[in-house]
Amino acid sequence: MGSRQTNAMKVEFEQMAAPWFDGLYASALRLTRNERDAEDLVQDAVMRAYRFFDKFERGTNFRAWLFKILTNTFINKYRRSVKERTLSDPSERDSVNAQFFSQDATDAAQNPEDLLLDRAMSDDVLKAIDGLAIDFRMVLILADLQEFSYKEIADILDVPVGTVMSRLFRGRKALQKALLDRPKGTLEQPISLEEFRARKNLG
Amino acid sequence: MKCHDLDRLLYPYLDGELVAEERVDLEQHFSSCDACAKQVQAERTALAVIRTAANNGSPRAPESLKRNLLAGIHGEQRRLRQARMLRWSAAAASVAICAVAANYQWRSFQRRLFIEDVTARYARQFPLEIQQRSPRELEAWFGGKLKHRVTVPRIMNATAAGARLLNVRENQAAFIRYDTQRPGEVAPRPMGLFVYQAPEDDVGPLKDAEFGSGNGFNVVSWRDGDVVYRLVSDLDESDVRQLLPATGATVVQPASLQR
Numbered sequence: 001m002g003s004r005q006t007n008a009m010k011v012e013f014e015q016m017a018a019p020w021f022d023g024l025y026a027s028a029l030r031l032t033r034n035e036r037d038a039e040d041l042v043q044d045a046v047m048r049a050y051r052f053f054d055k056f057e058r059g060t061n062f063r064a065w066l067f068k069i070l071t072n073t074f075i076n077k078y079r080r081s082v083k084e085r086t087l088s089d090p091s092e093r094d095s096v097n098a099q100f101f102s103q104d105a106t107d108a109a110q111n112p113e114d115l116l117l118d119r120a121m122s123d124d125v126l127k128a129i130d131g132l133a134i135d136f137r138m139v140l141i142l143a144d145l146q147e148f149s150y151k152e153i154a155d156i157l158d159v160p161v162g163t164v165m166s167r168l169f170r171g172r173k174a175l176q177k178a179l180l181d182r183p184k185g186t187l188e189q190p191i192s193l194e195e196f197r198a199r200k201n202l203g
Numbered sequence: 204m205k206c207h208d209l210d211r212l213l214y215p216y217l218d219g220e221l222v223a224e225e226r227v228d229l230e231q232h233f234s235s236c237d238a239c240a241k242q243v244q245a246e247r248t249a250l251a252v253i254r255t256a257a258n259n260g261s262p263r264a265p266e267s268l269k270r271n272l273l274a275g276i277h278g279e280q281r282r283l284r285q286a287r288m289l290r291w292s293a294a295a296a297s298v299a300i301c302a303v304a305a306n307y308q309w310r311s312f313q314r315r316l317f318i319e320d321v322t323a324r325y326a327r328q329f330p331l332e333i334q335q336r337s338p339r340e341l342e343a344w345f346g347g348k349l350k351h352r353v354t355v356p357r358i359m360n361a362t363a364a365g366a367r368l369l370n371v372r373e374n375q376a377a378f379i380r381y382d383t384q385r386p387g388e389v390a391p392r393p394m395g396l397f398v399y400q401a402p403e404d405d406v407g408p409l410k411d412a413e414f415g416s417g418n419g420f421n422v423v424s425w426r427d428g429d430v431v432y433r434l435v436s437d438l439d440e441s442d443v444r445q446l447l448p449a450t451g452a453t454v455v456q457p458a459s460l461q462r
Contacts, residue, residue, distance in 0.1 A: 010276060010277070010280045013276065017272075017276075018269075018273075021264045021268070021269050021272060022263045022264045024264070025262070025263070025264035025265075025268060026261035026262065026263075026264075029261065029262070030261075039265070039268050039271075042264065042268060042272070043268070043271060043272060043275060046272050046275065046276070047276075047279055050275075050276050050279055050280075051279065051283075121256065121260075122256040122257070122259045122260025123260060124256075125252075125253055125256035125257050125260060126256075126257060126260045126261070129257060143218065144250070144253060144254045144257060145254075145257050145258065145261065147254075149218075149220065150215070150218070150220050165214070165215065168214055168218075169210070169213075169214055172214065172250070172253075175253065176253075
């Protein structure tokens, strides 16, 4: 347990961590899928990070270190309560060269350009991310929301780079499929209250 | 590079994770393979759409959360400091407890030495320097002979038989002998009272009079201000207690406190 935090270290930690509060919260929101848990998760993770700040190796990647603590805290605390199923796909345990890019996942989104036509709305994308299995979701959050490199993601999640690649591939394909399959009409603009009343009166 | 390699290389390529040779190899393939080029372009667009949408849709951390985080860090810092201080004070406390214990041991050892000394001197029955006088006369006789004023307590059923000066562990002391005549006994029983100043002899006030024994005698001890009184006799503790009833002060009373 780190306990040698001086006042100078406190100031240093605040300066280093504060720029990432938004990113931590955005990621926590996708992990926990609700605002209250997301705030708790960020609070827990930042406090843990501060407690262990004397263990942080100066000059290494502080942001990746913060996100490693965030994902570990999530895995240890929230995931257990959420009872998310772990990914236990045997293909993932095989080597990178194995056929981990399953054919059905590839088929699922043969026309990714269709997404353009839909002008995928942010809410739909976020909803689709939230629908992914947690292992895919974590990689996707780190890669596409936080734009970490494969190597950084591998370090954060403590998995081989090959696993990061396969999860990212499958996660992105599943995301495309979810977006293409989503019920049409979600893009319809909500009508105004006046318009609604007008219609109701006509009816 | 073959078309079926595209799945494996597509995202690493778009994510900028390929080494230069792999990238060049792949781009050469795109220039000659329309299908792959089309697919990679579609994927690039889809990825951009998804990333943009996800980032645009992600809210910033609420200000209240940011305030709580900074307050939490501040509180944690204070908590850690307090925990450190607590550990320090725990260590200091155990040292203090040892010191208190050692002091207690030392004090009780000192009291023991005084009891041994007064009982040994009482046993030797030194001759009295002045005899058969009233307490007031004895007090007058002691006047000026000692650094402290001597008051001669009036003890129930006892008369002052005489007095002398002697030492108790290097401290000048007044010694007063009493004869106590108890109902039903023919011969009077002697008692000796030592009166001296010794800061290291740590006995309580009369109401907390302390019983002890040494060299075959019982000793009852108390303090009045900085003057210590030790009454030595061969009376049982219960007999002495009769002289000193539970309420204390009325029976054995330093003369100075009597009207």
